[in-house]
Amino acid sequence: MNKQDHEARLNLIKSRLKIRYAKEKAFRAAGVTAILTALSMLAILFITIVGSGYSAFQQTFVRLDIHFDQEVIDPERSGDPEVFSQADFAGLVKKSLRKKFPDVRKRRQKRDLYSLVSSGASFQLRDMVMNNPGIIGSTKTVWMPADDDIDMYVKGHIKAGEKGGGRIKDYKLAWIKELSAGGAIEKRFNRTLFTSGDSREPELAGIWGAAVGSFYTMFVTLVLSFPLGVATAIYLEEFAPKNIWTDILEVNINNLAAVPSIVFGLLGLAVFLNFFGLPRSAPIVGGLVLTFMTLPTIIIASRASLLAVPPSIREGALGVGASKMQAVMHHVLPLALPGMLTGTIIGMARALGETAPLLMIGMVAFIVDIPAGIFDKATVLPVQIYLWADSPERAFMERTSAAIMILLAFLLIMNAAAVILRKRFERRW
Amino acid sequence: MVRSRDDIVRTIGKPLLADDERVKISCRNVNVYYGEKRAIREVSVDIAEQEVTAFIGPSGCGKSTFLRCINRMNDTIKSCRVEGEITLDREDIYDRNVDPVLLRARIGMVFQKPNPFPKSIFENVAYGPRIHGLARNKSELDEIVITSLEKAGLFSEVKDQLDHPGTGLSGGQQQRLCIARAISVQPEVILMDEPCSALDPIATAKIEELIDELRRNFTIIIVTHSMQQAARVSQRTAFFHLGNLVEVDDTNTIFVNPEHKLTQDYITGRYG
Numbered sequence: 118m119n120k121q122d123h124e125a126r127l128n129l130i131k132s133r134l135k136i137r138y139a140k141e142k143a144f145r146a147a148g149v150t151a152i153l154t155a156l157s158m159l160a161i162l163f164i165t166i167v168g169s170g171y172s173a174f175q176q177t178f179v180r181l182d183i184h185f186d187q188e189v190i191d192p193e194r195s196g197d198p199e200v201f202s203q204a205d206f207a208g209l210v211k212k213s214l215r216k217k218f219p220d221v222r223k224r225r226q227k228r229d230l231y232s233l234v235s236s237g238a239s240f241q242l243r244d245m246v247m248n249n250p251g252i253i254g255s256t257k258t259v260w261m262p263a264d265d266d267i268d269m270y271v272k273g274h275i276k277a278g279e280k281g282g283g284r285i286k287d288y289k290l291a292w293i294k295e296l297s298a299g300g301a302i303e304k305r306f307n308r309t310l311f312t313s314g315d316s317r318e319p320e321l322a323g324i325w326g327a328a329v330g331s332f333y334t335m336f337v338t339l340v341l342s343f344p345l346g347v348a349t350a351i352y353l354e355e356f357a358p359k360n361i362w363t364d365i366l367e368v369n370i371n372n373l374a375a376v377p378s379i380v381f382g383l384l385g386l387a388v389f390l391n392f393f394g395l396p397r398s399a400p401i402v403g404g405l406v407l408t409f410m411t412l413p414t415i416i417i418a419s420r421a422s423l424l425a426v427p428p429s430i431r432e433g434a435l436g437v438g439a440s441k442m443q444a445v446m447h448h449v450l451p452l453a454l455p456g457m458l459t460g461t462i463i464g465m466a467r468a469l470g471e472t473a474p475l476l477m478i479g480m481v482a483f484i485v486d487i488p489a490g491i492f493d494k495a496t497v498l499p500v501q502i503y504l505w506a507d508s509p510e511r512a513f514m515e516r517t518s519a520a521i522m523i524l525l526a527f528l529l530i531m532n533a534a535a536v537i538l539r540k541r542f543e544r545r546w
Numbered sequence: 547m548v549r550s551r552d553d554i555v556r557t558i559g560k561p562l563l564a565d566d567e568r569v570k571i572s573c574r575n576v577n578v579y580y581g582e583k584r585a586i587r588e589v590s591v592d593i594a595e596q597e598v599t600a601f602i603g604p605s606g607c608g609k610s611t612f613l614r615c616i617n618r619m620n621d622t623i624k625s626c627r628v629e630g631e632i633t634l635d636r637e638d639i640y641d642r643n644v645d646p647v648l649l650r651a652r653i654g655m656v657f658q659k660p661n662p663f664p665k666s667i668f669e670n671v672a673y674g675p676r677i678h679g680l681a682r683n684k685s686e687l688d689e690i691v692i693t694s695l696e697k698a699g700l701f702s703e704v705k706d707q708l709d710h711p712g713t714g715l716s717g718g719q720q721q722r723l724c725i726a727r728a729i730s731v732q733p734e735v736i737l738m739d740e741p742c743s744a745l746d747p748i749a750t751a752k753i754e755e756l757i758d759e760l761r762r763n764f765t766i767i768i769v770t771h772s773m774q775q776a777a778r779v780s781q782r783t784a785f786f787h788l789g790n791l792v793e794v795d796d797t798n799t800i801f802v803n804p805e806h807k808l809t810q811d812y813i814t815g816r817y818g
């Protein structure tokens with residue numbers, strides 16, 4: 118080739134090169150924009166949730182001097198815990214409040230006075246006596262949760278003069294002022310939020326019941342869907358004959374992955390509740406329904422990771438006389454496991470955030486008790502969020518956000534666990 | 547010791563017959579189909595015991611396909627169908643009573659691309675004996691692993707790193723590890739599908755030497771694209787073309803005085 122031709126060709130390539138680089142730059146810019154958009158959306162989400170939810174981790178408490186009156190608690194001096202538990206502890210709280218504000222005479226005002234302190238205070242006092250009967254007869258200083266209106270006012274979520282904030286009357290404000298001047302009002306860490314079940318009273322409501330319910334439900338889902346999903350994937354990918362039936366099966370599995378989750382809820386209602394007569398609102402049924410929902414995800418991810426194992430590994434094993442089963446179990450499965458785990462965790466994370474199908478099987482009920490097993494009535498975190506978001510009290514608003522933060526924390530922990538598990542199982546060679 | 551071309555010319559072997567007692571594997575009218583497509587046509591050939599038989603031929607002519615029939619590796623390909631008769635020690639290997647797993651313990655295979663398991667060197671070699679229960683205890687297993695590695699000419703290079711990953715070895719070492727893995731179960735026949743195609747000349751020379759060594763204890767069939775390699779390591783050579791077996795004879799006859807023009811053209815590089 119002569120020199121001129123050569124140069125012409127080089128120039129041609131060079132001019133094309135510019136266009137190629139420009140395209141590359143544009144593509145990169147588009148990518149960065151996409152990521153930045155996603156990140157800012159995420160930031161907005163977090164800022165809103167944290168901004169409106171962080172205050173729920175604190176709760177306003179009121180300090181009162183309670184006289185544990187022998188006459189009220191155990192007039193016959195029986196020392197019987199059964200008698201203590203029947204006592205009028207609310208009366209003790211009222212008495213203490215009356216003593217603190219002796220000027221309050223009107224019935225209406227008295228009622229307002231009593232509502233400064235949460236109705237849960239009497240349970241707190243009862244527990245104190247049950248745990249230590251020795252305090253009967255003495256006077257103790259006790260910090261009790263304030264009513265949610267007071268809590269909201271102290272946190273600044275409702276203003277006194279404001280319209281709509283009119284639930285707090287002027288004389289009530291005066292009491293609050295007096296109490297805080299005396300150091301008898303304080304914001305403290307809200308332990309109740311983490312240790313109690315649901316309640317009608319925001320200051321007594323917690324997510325523990327829902328968290329335990331979620332745990333049991335997830336447990337059932339994992340125990341059923343992981344082995345079933347992995348076994349199905351192994352069978353379909355490695356052993357099943359390729360014929361019309363397996364093709365139909367495959368199409369169906371892929372379809373199931375796209376079925377709206379509420380349909381699984383209806384299926385669960387019809388099959389598990391109405392036909393098998395399993396208990397309503399129980400984690401066992403929730404877990405079964407979520408298993409239906411998670412299985413396709415796990416099967417598809419597991420099949421993909423089995424397919425990604427190089428066939429040469431299979432051949433190597435078969436070549437030394439391993440049976441098909443041994444080749445799969447000893448060589449293919451260990452290599453595919455990290456991918457299977459990832460698929461499982463993705464499915465589980467989706468199941469953890471699922472609400473709709475659980476509504477259909479009654480896991481939306483108002484349940485105060487912490488479930489003790491998979492057959493107990495329970496609710497789950499996302500349903501709890503839904504219930505709180507639906508409640509009119511202002512104090513439930515911040516608790517909704519707090520519950521969302523806790524749910525997100527759970528998801529983060531799950532994903533971190535997935536990464537750790539994957540790292541552990543991953544072959545480093 | 548690697549045999550030179552002259553050696554081969556001097557040792558004139560006699561052509562094998564079907565009833566010769568040196569016959570280890572005998573194939574009669576073998577046809578292989580991938581779906582509708584016929585990849586092997588009416589191939590009949592005998593493989594002699596304790597000899598190296600080379601399969602040569604242009605790419606796509608069906609050498610690998612035919613080789614994989616002999617240990618029923620083609621069973622794993624769903625679309626693949628084998629017709630005809632293949633016998634090992636005069637027993638039909640496609641008989642319904644023959645277990646392919648047992649068959650593959652008798653007929654080992656080394657693949658074109660080294661495919662060690664992603665496990666330690668020791669585990670790679672110990673796997674076969676372990677699943678077949680060939681070792682009664684740990685020391686016997688150690689013994690098998692070490693002798694296999696020695697026979698594969700790899701032991702001296704890896705003896706201090708038996709617990710290192712097999713995939714961390716060089717390409718040639720990996721291929722010798724695969725050979726060690728194949729001989730660890732004491733097969734009677736070893737099939738090798740282009741075992742040196744991914745290797746440099748030095749590693750190739752080592753493996754060729756090894757094949758010559760292994761011939762004493764094993765029957766070997768090797769697929770190769772290298773005429774020189776076929777000439778150096780094999781005693782008999784079979785030439786395939788478009789799914790047909792064109793010619794099979796002593797290697798020196800094939801290389802010096804082939805019967806067919808096609809063979810002549812191929813080995814002299816005129817094929818094209």
Ligand SMILES: Nc1ncnc2c1ncn2[C@@H]1O[C@H](COP(=O)(O)OP(=O)(O)OP(=O)(O)O)[C@@H](O)[C@H]1O
Pocket residue numbers: 580585603604605606607608609610611612623625
């Ligand atoms: N799994 C398969 N499915 C369908 N056809 C196949 C399959 N494997 C091989 N073939 C076809 O069978 C014919 C023979 O293939 P084979 O791999 O045996 O050739 P080969 O002689 O080993 O070639 P090479 O020297 O390139 O390895 C080819 O035409 C190929 O396309």
Ligand SMILES: [Mg+2]
Pocket residue numbers: 609610611739
């Ligand atoms: Mg081939």
